[in-house]
Amino acid sequence: MRPVGLWPHRRLFASIVRRELSNRYVGSLGGGLWALVQPLLLLAIYSFVFRVIFGVRFPELEQHSFVVFVASVLWPWMAFSEGLQRGTQAIAGNASLIKKVAFPHELLVYAAVGATFVLHLFGYVVVLVGLALTGETLHLAALPLMLAAWLTLFALSCGLAFVTAPLQVFLKDVEHILTPTLMVLFYGTPILYPMSRVPESVSWVMQLNPLAHILDPMRQGLLQGRFDNSGHLLVALLGALVLAWACKRMFNRLSPHFEDFA
Amino acid sequence: MPEQAGPLIRIEHLSKIYPIASTPRERFQTLVALLSGRCPPRHFNALDDINLEVRRGESLGLVGVNGAGKSTLLKAIAGVVKPSAGSIHVHGRISALLELGAGFHPQYTGRQNVHLATALLGLSERETRDKMDSILAFADIGEHIDQPIKHYSSGMVVRLGFAVATVVRPDLLITDEVLAVGDESFQRKCVAWMRRFLDDGGTILLCAHSMFQIQKLCHKAAWIHGGRLRAYGDAMQVTKDYLGWHDERAADKPAAASKRVGGPSATYATTALALNGLDVDEPVEVPMGGELVVSGRIFSPDGRMPVVAIGCVRIGGAAIYGLSSDMESHPLQPCGNSEFAFRIAFGPLELLPGRYEIRAHAMDPEAVRHFDDVIRKLEVTGATRELGSCRLQHRWLAPAADGAAESSAPKPTPQEARQR
Numbered sequence: 001m002r003p004v005g006l007w008p009h010r011r012l013f014a015s016i017v018r019r020e021l022s023n024r025y026v027g028s029l030g031g032g033l034w035a036l037v038q039p040l041l042l043l044a045i046y047s048f049v050f051r052v053i054f055g056v057r058f059p060e061l062e063q064h065s066f067v068v069f070v071a072s073v074l075w076p077w078m079a080f081s082e083g084l085q086r087g088t089q090a091i092a093g094n095a096s097l098i099k100k101v102a103f104p105h106e107l108l109v110y111a112a113v114g115a116t117f118v119l120h121l122f123g124y125v126v127v128l129v130g131l132a133l134t135g136e137t138l139h140l141a142a143l144p145l146m147l148a149a150w151l152t153l154f155a156l157s158c159g160l161a162f163v164t165a166p167l168q169v170f171l172k173d174v175e176h177i178l179t180p181t182l183m184v185l186f187y188g189t190p191i192l193y194p195m196s197r198v199p200e201s202v203s204w205v206m207q208l209n210p211l212a213h214i215l216d217p218m219r220q221g222l223l224q225g226r227f228d229n230s231g232h233l234l235v236a237l238l239g240a241l242v243l244a245w246a247c248k249r250m251f252n253r254l255s256p257h258f259e260d261f262a
Numbered sequence: 263m264p265e266q267a268g269p270l271i272r273i274e275h276l277s278k279i280y281p282i283a284s285t286p287r288e289r290f291q292t293l294v295a296l297l298s299g300r301c302p303p304r305h306f307n308a309l310d311d312i313n314l315e316v317r318r319g320e321s322l323g324l325v326g327v328n329g330a331g332k333s334t335l336l337k338a339i340a341g342v343v344k345p346s347a348g349s350i351h352v353h354g355r356i357s358a359l360l361e362l363g364a365g366f367h368p369q370y371t372g373r374q375n376v377h378l379a380t381a382l383l384g385l386s387e388r389e390t391r392d393k394m395d396s397i398l399a400f401a402d403i404g405e406h407i408d409q410p411i412k413h414y415s416s417g418m419v420v421r422l423g424f425a426v427a428t429v430v431r432p433d434l435l436i437t438d439e440v441l442a443v444g445d446e447s448f449q450r451k452c453v454a455w456m457r458r459f460l461d462d463g464g465t466i467l468l469c470a471h472s473m474f475q476i477q478k479l480c481h482k483a484a485w486i487h488g489g490r491l492r493a494y495g496d497a498m499q500v501t502k503d504y505l506g507w508h509d510e511r512a513a514d515k516p517a518a519a520s521k522r523v524g525g526p527s528a529t530y531a532t533t534a535l536a537l538n539g540l541d542v543d544e545p546v547e548v549p550m551g552g553e554l555v556v557s558g559r560i561f562s563p564d565g566r567m568p569v570v571a572i573g574c575v576r577i578g579g580a581a582i583y584g585l586s587s588d589m590e591s592h593p594l595q596p597c598g599n600s601e602f603a604f605r606i607a608f609g610p611l612e613l614l615p616g617r618y619e620i621r622a623h624a625m626d627p628e629a630v631r632h633f634d635d636v637i638r639k640l641e642v643t644g645a646t647r648e649l650g651s652c653r654l655q656h657r658w659l660a661p662a663a664d665g666a667a668e669s670s671a672p673k674p675t676p677q678e679a680r681q682r
Contacts, residue, residue, distance in 0.1 A: 256344035
């Protein structure tokens with residue numbers, strides 16, 4: 001985490017990010033719009049299953065719809081989990097570059113995670129604006145909180161990718177572990193339900209999940225204008241930064257060997 | 263390029279260890295070892311305690327058998343490989359052409375790929391825009407530049423790769439046998455660019471299996487063997503020693519004792535070369551139409567009969583004529599001391615007055631490789647108003663009676679025409 005050291009490589013970084021973004025949609029007619037389709041579809045499915053079929057209703061929704069309740073944290077979650085997955089492949093997937101050109105390898109991780117975040121942040125804004133236009137009340141006062149939450153997720157995603165990306169270079173098992181882990185984490189994080197609905201007997205386990213302390217305050221702030229657990233988010237932010245720093249050290253230790261193993 | 267004290271590159275005690283891990287289990291053990299800072303369980307030394315300096319303007323060639331560590335050393339200097347021990351100090355801008363078109367993405371157009379490639383080379387957006395025209399001009403692939411690279415022929419990809427490399431003005435150019443790429447005319451372009459780069463004071467560090475390239479382009483050579491620096495010094499000497507080592511190895515099993523009579527060099531070499539009996543550095547004068555006798559001796563390290571190649575070039579390098587003794591199956595005369603003598607007469611000399619070089623090359627008995635390049639100067643004297651380098655046999659003819667300009671040769675008789 002030495003941004004000063006990376007400053008001379010800013011143009012290279014920009015090029016890699018641009019390529020990351022266009023790599024995903026190069027040759028497709030829809031381009032970046034496809035980034036919006038998957039979360040939108042998920043949102044539609046959850047709404048249909050939980051609201052229409054199960055008839056789910058809980059007081060925490062207050063005047064809000066289930067759609068906006070899920071949407072307010074679905075995009076941040078998508079950015080985090082997809083960012084981590086892309087970041088995991090960032091080194092192994094760019095072996096040809098690493099073997100032939102000298103440059104700081106962490107740029108690849110930042111670019112893979114960053115590009116994913118840019119896409120989903122854009123989708124998030126579009127969806128929220130759309131929902132606001134349909135009459136949902138959103139609290140603009142939550143803006144600083146939202147930014148802090150996105151930053152925390154980015155640090156967390158990068159930090160974890162700093163561990164998984166080098167491991168993936170050595171052991172291909174990582175991606176196979178990561179996919180089911182993220183699936184469990186999705187249902188173990190208050191995305192489809194509020195934290196307050198979790199029974200006392202299991203809530204202590206869920207409190208260990210840092211994502212709960214990022215996404216829950218985010219939703220409360222945006223939908224209800226309540227900031228009583230923003231402190232949790234601040235702790236999560238500091239924790240994510242420390243984690244990223246520690247993971248970066250491990251990354252640095254393995255980075256000289258990427259050229260050999262990637 | 264600013265003059266700087268001290269070497270361009272200083273390598274001190276450079277070592278590189280590569281872990282050996284083929285199975286996932288071994289990879290895991292290696293990972294654990296690397297993380298805990300221990301030495302991996304199985305490894306090999308790709309580079310072992312290399313000490314080397316490259317000075318400005320003193321191009322260096324690396325020689326050695328496959329797997330000796332040449333490419334690893336180049337990559338280490340380029341920064342792609344991190345040393346396991348020791349240090350590399352670089353003063354100046356390096357550009358590494360380890361692979362032309364490295365990082366090109368097949369889905370993108372040539373132009374888009376140029377942008378990423380220049381970013382990798384450290385150029386700014388503005389510099390890239392300024393140099394785009396000269397890149398396109400050098401690559402000369404026309405409209406294809408806006409096509410995805412996947413539609414390119416492999417030749418076009420390397421042309422574009424080389425063109426990108428030409429826009430940076432590095433102090434040191436590192437290249438791994440990619441000097442001449444593409445078709446004949448593009449190869450000439452590459453070589454011309456290379457020569458200009460060297461003339462402008464550039465330094466190259468190259469790894470090649472062609473001793474000729476190394477002798478031509480480099481002042482110094484380093485022989486890497488088994489990850490260690492086996493010899494370093496004058497490019498001519500090191501490449502000769504290296505080739506000698508190969509010959510020794512090839513001849514090692516049969517009659518190891520009978521070969522190597524000794525002598526300063528262990529390879530085929532031209533030990534004497536005289537024009538009309540004069541073995542001197544000054545130009546030897548021969549009148550136009552006179553006779554030129556080229557004589558000399560070739561040393562053979564293994565006692566087998568070598569081949570001599572003799573050529574005549576104009577000052578400035580234009581080749582006029584060349585031949586080698588094997589073309590006409592002419593045997594060289596053994597003259598003791600593992601030397602073989604030759605003597606050849608040219609004449610009457612049809613060269614026009616002016617300065618020429620007579621070159622002799624010692625070649626192996628198979629006439630595959632040539633080992634040296636010994637030059638004597640020739641001055642052809644005389645006065646004539648003819649143009650060019652040499653006189654062509656000619657005679658003026660009376661124009662044909664029917665005035666048909668094209669039929670200067672006698673027309674075939676009807677019988678001859680039928681027979682054809």
